[in-house]
Amino acid sequence: MAVGRTQEQAAYEKLTTLSSGGQTLGNILPKVEQFVFYLGIGVCIIFIILAGYQYFFGEDSSSKTNTQNAQKTLTYAVVAFIILLLLRVIFIIIARIFGFNFNPTSITK
Numbered sequence: 001m002a003v004g005r006t007q008e009q010a011a012y013e014k015l016t017t018l019s020s021g022g023q024t025l026g027n028i029l030p031k032v033e034q035f036v037f038y039l040g041i042g043v044c045i046i047f048i049i050l051a052g053y054q055y056f057f058g059e060d061s062s063s064k065t066n067t068q069n070a071q072k073t074l075t076y077a078v079v080a081f082i083i084l085l086l087l088r089v090i091f092i093i094i095a096r097i098f099g100f101n102f103n104p105t106s107i108t109k
Contacts, residue, residue: 029091033088037084037087037088040080040084041081041084043080044077044078044080044081044084047073047077047080048074048077048078051070051073051074051077052070054066054067054069054070054073055070055071058070
């Protein structure tokens with residue numbers, strides 16, 4: 001251990017120099033989080049459209065199971081969307097605690 005460095009600084013340097021293809025862990029995690037977030041948003045949108053389709057075409061049936069299924073699908077899609085937003089906020093908080101430079105606008109650079 002070099003003179004003047006604390007154990008926390010040494011541990012931080014080791015953590016930030018973990019590399020995968022020349023990229024540090026602090027650069028990879030936001031990219032993975034962003035990919036999963038946008039993929040999840042896309043899936044939520046697809047299920048919201050599917051619920052609307054089920055609801056629109058389920059009204060004509062004599063049983064209300066299609067309408068109930070549409071309501072369940074819409075509820076699950078909205079809950080999944082809220083969970084995705086909460087996970088994004090939690091990720092940002094954890095990234096800041098560990099000192100990762102998490103700037104969503106600069107991830108694509």
